[in-house]
Amino acid sequence: MIRRLHTGFAWLATLLFCLPIYLALVNAFKDQRQILANPAAPPAPFTLGNLTRALQRPDLLVQAGLINSVVVTAASVLILVPLSSALSFYISERTPRVKAALLAMFALGLMVPPQVVLLPIVGLLQTVGLQHTYTGLILANVGGGYLSFAVFVYVGFLRGVPREVIEAARVDGAGDLRVWWQVVFPMVRPATATVAIFLGLWVWNDFLNPLFILGPLKGQTITTGVYLSVGTYSTDYGQLFGIMFLAAIIPVVGYLVSQREFIHGLMSGASK
Template sequence: MSVGETVPGRRRRRDLTELPRWIVLAIYAVLIVVPLAVVVFTALKTTTQMYADPFGLPTDPTMSNFTELLGGDRLGRSLANSAIVTVVSVSATLLLTSLASFAIVRLGGRAGTVIYVLFALGLAVPAQVAMIPQYVIFRQLGLTNSLLGLILINIAVTCSVAIFILTGFFQTLPKELFEAAEVDGASNWHIFWQIALPISAPSVAAVAIFLFVMHWNDLLYPLLFITDPEKATLPKALLDFKGEYSTNYPMLFAGVIIASIPMVVAYVFLQRWFVAGMTAGSLKG
């Protein structure tokens, strides 16, 4: 602080330098809050109220959209289907990719690099490019229009990104830790389950949340593989509220809110692990 400069003066100068950051944050907050408010307000309106005042506050809030959705069998089946597909897909993907990532790191050398690059190349291929071959293969195997086929395709398309993230974290673990376990007579299987996996829990949780959001919100593959309404997932079931000439926006937005609740709950309970997993790589020295 220069001679004669007061503490309030220094504080005002610091506030001016931080002003652009606060402006950017305020704009970002508006971009997030306004669409969310529109969704909530619309879900509390009837169709007539919505078309009369699309962006206004609900003059006579109603929960009829939620009660109608939750009272019907169709949404309940779709919720159950989404839950089954998401939980099984995330669990199987985490198990397979954590084992593969650990094997790549333990193998090391040129062989480990080649295997890692082959998986990483999957990130460079857009999902739409492989959709037709995937559909043909699954149809020949009799796996279309089934939850099992949807689970298998989810595992296949997300293995690359999960291995990419988990391998990067496993590489930051000290090799001396594994070498000490080997000296004590531990096998690779024991090292993975008893040492590597517990240490990697934050990164595994971060990948789990990422996969959960991808699978829960996925609409592309259910549209491609599922034709039976009884086996539709929640995002596909919500399309029923969008017609060719008219759309029931209050009912649709109420369904969107219901579909968002599991993701919010999952993040609330796993946010500590998620933040730790996102920063784990930078804290390893």
Template sequence: MTHRYDPDHASPMRYIVAIAAIAAYALPLYLAIINTFKTNEQIIADPGGAPAPFTMGNVINVLTNPESDIPPTLLRTSLITLTVVTLVVLLGAMLGYYVARHDSAATRVLMLTLLLGLAVPAQVLLIPLTQTFRGLGIMGTYAALIISDVGFFVPFSVLIFSRFVRSIPKELDESASIDGAGPLRSFFLIIFPLTRPAAASVAIFVSVWVWNDFVNPLILLGPATGTTIMAGLYRTLGQYTSDFGTTFAYMFVASVPLLILFLALQRSFISGLTSGSTKG
């Protein structure tokens, strides 16, 4: 005899856990947003209260103050993120397509190697990476940061795309082959456009990680090279003084591009998580 789940008779503990989980995510977001539009004195006196009066001074100061350097930092971080995402999506899609369409011992070993690579924390690789980049003469350049990020995220991208491509009928490849299309042309004209949900999932995950990355830019770029948005936030914090309003405004401005990206790709992102990217 099977028992159907009845939401009206669910355990109260489930609701308590759900409310606690929502609060854990919502409370920091709430504090960050409301304190963006308050003066430093208001934040210290009542950090959880509503802005009274409401002020845009912190946001204007962050965007216009030369010391914050946020407009060029936003542009710099956007270009790095766009480059990494483009390379990760293209390389992951092509390699994932090959793995999905060629079931052999070599591809299984390749997938196992990629999965093992996912188990290695990025911070563990920083010492050998810095030594390698220093030997190549690119330490402290954007190329070092981009190569590091691409190498770390390609295994994740291959895993997502290979599982998605397996849900696409092989007859499409065969039809393209009959029409005279080679493997590369068949991939870009037929298969790759169909993987848009998987591409959106990969793009959002990688964008969020690269955009919010703090350790890699701080170490690989160093103080001489233009900083990224998270490292820039760290460098705006004073050692002996704290301007909480500016800090919250910096975080607010830094999060807006990611919010726009998610809203633009939301439908494809959810489709990628619930369809082909989870099929075996």
């Protein structure tokens, strides 16, 4: 009896907490009149009008934004993963003193608010002609605080990798590059999952870098695109929820599919 009561209360608290998500979800499938008459009612009658209207915008906000987000996110993560795991292996092989110095330098990136370095990054990209380009945005992602996060995950994980395995590969005559690629990289797969999932999510959801590096003239990512074009008609809730549904569907589905790795990543972080 107490157990049933506890479960009931837990569900009540959870659903109450998730109420805003429920509202955004059901109202994406209701027309404006239905939304204002009863925001919390389920979508009956059901309409896909908000989604089709969002996809038929002349500025192609959703389609262009999604493509840009996929390109920027995929490129950033695909460069960050090998770069950071190779760097971390290199760091973990150094003498304690060099290792401490490098880690101290990378710890900075975890702490620095992005606003603090944004202006000089924009200036630097302007100087080399990469401001307002996707290449510039991807480079800024790869070299910024994300790299620090990846390095700390990998270096932490490498502490648990037995030295003998690496030494054995060395004795067999493999160079560092081959040891890393053929021995270390497969062994740190759980760390790679954590790094790829979290960096993918953060780059996808990033606001400041795309907003200031791509600028208002260049095609935006979905996150900044929603911000720049939705603000003007905030009272058209049907349209607003339709666009947000399309913008949120990829990260939410990605999370639901990979939640085991998500939780695992958070757990290894929390128990360190």
